Amino acid sequence: MKAVLSIAAGLILSFSLASCERDDPDPVAGKGGNAILKVTPQHHGKNIDSCTIYIKYNAQDKPATFDDSVKCVMEGGKPVATFSGLKKGKYYLFGFGWDPSIGMNVKGGAPYTITQESTQSYNLAVTED
Structure with a gap:
């Protein structure tokens, strides 16, 4: 009788564990996907x-180094x-440039999360250096 109860308890435990939903792990940001991010700096x-x-993969705070950079084109x-x-994943964006209207360098950064692999546009705020 104890063996039957042990087997039944084991089966119930196995079914319980198998039916639990598991959260997907956080996506790892970086190259290799289909997302396109178009960034426009604004002062x-x-x-x-x-x-x-500049862009840093898997970051939400300003890093010491960046993974890639792109110059703005019209x-x-x-x-x-x-x-x-x-x-998909978390990125940190940082812009550095020149605002001719005030004759000063401008810079600024912000975190950005890509939640779907599509074309996305983002206005990055920059301020006086």
Whole structure:
């Protein structure tokens, strides 16, 4: 009788564990996906065309080093830095450039999360250096 109860308890435990839902692990950001991120730097709402955008994979805070960088080019009448082939995940973006209207360098950064592998646009706020 004890053997039957032990086997029954083991089966119940096995079915219980098998039916539990497991959370998907956090996606690992970086190259190898289908997402395209188009970043436009803005200073007080005005597009900054002389800017380089830096990106760090798997980060939400400003890092000491970056994984990649792209200079802004005019696209559809506005400056855009395009990062392609990205996977879902967390990124940190940082821009450094020149605002001719004030004659000063501008810089700024922010975290960005890609939740689906599609083309996404983001306005990155920068401020006086």
